[in-house]
Amino acid sequence: MRGTPTRRMIAVMALVPVVVAVALWAFAWPAARTAPHGLPVGVAGPAAAATALEEQLHRRGDAFEVHRLTDEAAAREAIGAREVYGALVASPSGPRLLTAPAAGPAVAQLLTAAAQSPDGPPVEVAEVVPLPAGDPRGSGFAASVLPLTLAGVAAGALVALTGLRGARAAGALAGAAALAGVTVAAMAHSWLGVLAGDWWQEAGALGLTTLAVGSAVAGLAALLGPRGIGLGGFLAVLLGNAFAGAAAAPELLPAPVGALGQWLPPGAGVSLVRSVSFFDGAGAGPAALALAAWVALGLAALALGARRRPGPAPAPKQPAAAAA
Template structure:
């Protein structure tokens, strides 16, 4: 038995290390635009050459055409595109949104500036939706993904290990997530100034992100036992966190990593938090529904697991009482 345990440790530790390196290092090493939504605005004759230049980067950009600068700005504010190049009589103008992704904003500045320099012109850059001055690189928002995931994992594990079941477990998970949301909003918004949207919307987002993870942990554990804690922890920490695109953008990650990351709580929470904090809730429906489904299914699993255990106990009790009593032989 001791030999088997030794072999298991020797094999599993390198395997987990390799898996962690793959999950975290591979997307980071392959960061590049992939169908990145980008707008071009101006007369068709003036933007045709610009579109051809972007088309040379095959598969890098998804071009959206707009009539003028106002339409391009509106598209950026609605999170339809990450930026836009506007052709004007004075020369090209680049519209960016560093609040959507500082990494993408920098990438667009480099790409458009290089093209303009090759033509002998200069590019005027306007940050339509900028990151807060207290957090110009958006580090606070991207760094919030891991603590929220950890808070959810801890809350779900504690509820499970304390033996809370049914509606008591649901109440504990919900209240804990709400408190995490309030505390996190107080830190990120009120203290650090890294979030600038509606305070309560941000607190709700942070709380929902925590509940999505904690409910999944407690729900799966209620159905399959303590192993459920490890399964959700693996899914959230080894896949959800590196695949979230919080530090860059989903469209900069290798396919299908970017899309998969948005189906998991860390990616959905980062996208939703950007929307409610910097874009007045634009494009918030998708990630909000993703987190809600995780929370609802998790809490439903908590109640279902409790009901199955109660039914099992009732069946066992009925079976015991149905056994015939032994009567002495006269």
């Protein structure tokens, strides 16, 4: 930072409140404005009864995007395919709510509250895709996003600061990401019981998330210098982690950050890990493509930056010693 000491002092004093304001906007604003916006929910059963349930959901404005399903089997299939977060099923004994806490515990709680009619009988609730016994509230899953993001930022920053280029830079990012994925899978799945799917698929999803973050940070640093590390950290940690929807769902965040978060590596990583861990890979395609795009763009920026910034010139040759 250039300028006189007084100017630098004033700049520091002015910068800290700006950082605090941006951090509060990124984290506190979505949390304070959490509410459903077009949340996909199914309604199944006989036509007349299903229509009544559908009208009950429509009375909440644009909170729910209602999908009409034929019966309970179709509702369970739609939940397992991640087409809907839950479903109200009409039956002779009254409505029954099917939920998927593994898709977002906050969503399951919201649907349970919305399904209860003040003047009707209690609604039976059945969990189609429950959370694992080791993480019954989903807090462990949500808490794992930030360490994974920090691992990616660290990998990208270290590649930039150590001056790695070309194949060595890409190899360092890929190797660090693979080891990070295996480490997190070993801890989150094998030790903590936070994840419950195929171990190697989870490790791959976690590693791909780390690689996407690391590639983006390293690529930005190659183009912008040390400022690129700060920009990459801002996008991944401050925006990406806050908008990931790990503790809730993208449809519960204010527009447009819910959709934006799914295009950033942490949000896409959350969706991918959820799919492979709890839903047998259903709905994993868009998230995997988003992460792959970040990897490709980051590595392309890394290669472009290496061409724009040539390496150090070779040391001049020492003159030959004079003959005796």
